[in-house]
Amino acid sequence: MSRLRLILLCVAAMLLAACAAAAKPTPTPAPVPTDAVTRPATAAATRTPAPTDTPTESVAPTSTATPTSTVTPRPTLTSTATATASLTPTPAGPTPTATATTETYYEVSEITLPTYPYAGFVRPVAEPTLGDYPLRVLDREAYDASNPQPAAQKHRLLVLENDYLRLSILPDLGGRIYECTFKPTGHNEFYSNPVVKPTRWGPPSPSGANWWLALGGLEWGFPVEEHGYEWSAAWGFDQVRLPNGGMMINLFTRGGPQNPYVVVDIIVPPDTAYFIVEPHIINPWATPFKFKWWANAMLAPGAANRPGPELRFIFPVSQVTVHSTEDRTLPAAGQPMTWPVYQGRDMSRLGNWTRYLGAFQSPAARGDFMGVYDTAADEGMLRIYPSRVARGAKLFAAGWSEALDPAAWTDDGSGYVELHGGLLPDFEQWYELPAGGEVTWSETWYPVAGIGGVTYANSAAALALAPTGRGLRAAFFPTSAVVGQLTLALPGMAAAVYDVRSDPAHPFIQEIELPAATPAQGEVGVTFTAASGEVVFEWRGAAALR
Known part of the structure; x- marks a missing residue:
């Protein structure tokens, strides 16, 4: 009996140990990017998360920050007032404010998007006028003959989130910021195309380069005008946890260090409604490099994922230069136009447009802020930037009463307006970096809502x-x-x-x-x-x- 009792006791102990092990959760490893490309050593940096508009141009390499991939708890807005689709105005006197989390949330996720089968019809080429800069061109004739239809495809998605913002980035589709959701309203202020579809727009050369993906968000136009060559390319990325709990994503083109390359730092502090964009353009060559830089924000503030007639362009200038238009009542391309009112017509209001229009601030960008605000949706987006360095500012919309057909870029009728920011005042001018040179500057972007419009803005x-x-x-x-x-x-x-x-x-x-x-x-x-x-x-x- 004593031997049987001993056996029973051993079995009971084993069962208790197994139960305890089952009750204890197994930690889930933090997602780690599966990016096999290492960022060029000269591109990595530890950045200050505070907004700044101080540009630099330097030939010195920067230090490498150690990336981390810790996933922190997803933040929740914990104001005593419930966040709804409309903001609560604050009267004079104390009002409870949101309680910030200690760290910006970060994860590597994925998104499934209907995607047209363009991949089988593109091939790599080099642009000889830019030192054989690499790009991909589309065999348009073969692609169209294939009767292309979209199919569900998964794409990597980097998510950054704090109390007020949720940013998502598509590293494999141009490294673009795809969404910027303002959590108090629950609305994405960027346009987010629900389908990945080649258009017939894009760089004019070389032949076949004009298949731009109007995917939406904030994209990086480099090294030429009309969206550049990098909008469909897979970008590398690192992530860095900042001392204040914020998160920085370093996005970089894969052409470096043998070719001129771009690094874009995206910084989301833990307790602000803004995010910071810091581009770095590096020339590793022993000779000067000429290029163009035009970041492009595709915007549709509010819930509809399309602009409305009450959308207003915020351009603090009195004159623009027309880049292109089909509206014959407006000045021709290259001609000046008064802004915002031209011949009694308020062109800052989208509902007053007929056909498409693109226009540059003239003679150059000024005011250090620009944006859009839809007064019907009571939401918008602002860009704060150093106009003495980033001297180009451009707007574009497909029109209103006689607008371009959305089928050119999407399948659901959704739409957008564009705000471009460049280093030089227009598409005709080339920026030159000296041998071994780098140009960098800092911009602050943020959604704005509940105030009816914008008279002036800074990073605060x-x-x-x-x-x-x-x-x-x-x-x-x-x-x-x-x-x-x-x-x-x-x-x-x-x-x-x-x-x-x-x-x-x-x-x-x-x-x-x-x-x-x-x-x-x-x-x-x-x-x-x-x-x-x-x-x-x-x-x-x-x-x-x-």
């Missing part, structure tokens, strides 16, 4: 001023949670000062009563001073008051 906030009939409506959208004082200097009255506690999910909105003698238009000054005493936002300019 966007401001909207609009007359109401009874007074002046001032709306202040901060890109992070803020506490401080907003001061408005208005003509004919004492400065109005408001205590503000606000965040991107709760913009501050105040209507200011104006004296009867207030003029229809006057100079307004707006300053936001943080509780620390630092002035983080300051603007002065003419505004409509009535």
